[in-house]
Amino acid sequence: MPGRVIKVKRAEKLGLLERLYVPMIAKGLLVTARHFFRNLRGFITGKNRTDFVVQFPEERIDYPDAFRGMPVLVQLENGEPRCVACGLCEFACPTDCISIVAGELPDSGIERYPEAFDIDMSRCMFCGLCEEACPEEAIVMSREVEISTFTRDAMLYRKADLLVPENLLKRRLDFLRGEYEREDAPSQSG
Numbered sequence: 001m002p003g004r005v006i007k008v009k010r011a012e013k014l015g016l017l018e019r020l021y022v023p024m025i026a027k028g029l030l031v032t033a034r035h036f037f038r039n040l041r042g043f044i045t046g047k048n049r050t051d052f053v054v055q056f057p058e059e060r061i062d063y064p065d066a067f068r069g070m071p072v073l074v075q076l077e078n079g080e081p082r083c084v085a086c087g088l089c090e091f092a093c094p095t096d097c098i099s100i101v102a103g104e105l106p107d108s109g110i111e112r113y114p115e116a117f118d119i120d121m122s123r124c125m126f127c128g129l130c131e132e133a134c135p136e137e138a139i140v141m142s143r144e145v146e147i148s149t150f151t152r153d154a155m156l157y158r159k160a161d162l163l164v165p166e167n168l169l170k171r172r173l174d175f176l177r178g179e180y181e182r183e184d185a186p187s188q189s190g
């Protein structure tokens with residue numbers, strides 16, 4: 001049985017002005033000029049400035065909580081990472097840029113910790129899969145995006161470079177708990 005026929009609108013025929021070309025370029029330039037002068041007036045007077053312009057780097061925008069900057073490690077109050085070196089983020093990372101060396105803590109509530117935890121930011125694409133895979137809220141996406149350097153070596157972030165105190169990541173952690181309908185951080189004692 002034949003399906004419903006959908007008529008597709010073909011390209012419209014060009015009128016005389018369009019075919020002359022120059023009038024339409026002038027029309028386009030007029031639109032650009034109108035926006036330019038309206039922005040200029042708003043910039044000078046400070047009134048009716050509706051266009052979204054950020055005077056970077058003097059002005060910064062407050063990124064939304066869902067924003068994904070570079071991944072960082074959550075640092076607990078005792079200075080240690082929350083990470084238990086399970087390796088799930090390393091496994092989930094599509095660019096293979098996480099490298100973890102696990103150490104053992106026999107006398108602690110947690111058995112493993114990351115002796116080394118490196119992320120090669122030159123390969124990281126800020127996808128957030130490491131954050132999603134982590135069962136401990138130990139690696140989260142920060143708001144940091146200004147990480148350009150002059151060498152590739154400087155893009156290799158070691159554990160000490162990645163640690164960010166938990167209280168500075170509160171907005172992201174609250175956002176994640178909302179997303180995953182969690183009340184609090186996962187318990188490490190179990």
Ligand code: SF4
Pocket residue numbers: 071092093094095096097098119123124125126127128129130131
């Ligand atoms: S954000 Fe994506 S690419 Fe970067 S470390 Fe995490 S999983 Fe890998």
Ligand code: SF4
Pocket residue numbers: 082083084085086087088089090100133134135136137138139
């Ligand atoms: S998934 Fe989380 S707990 Fe496991 S190694 Fe990665 S950061 Fe650490």
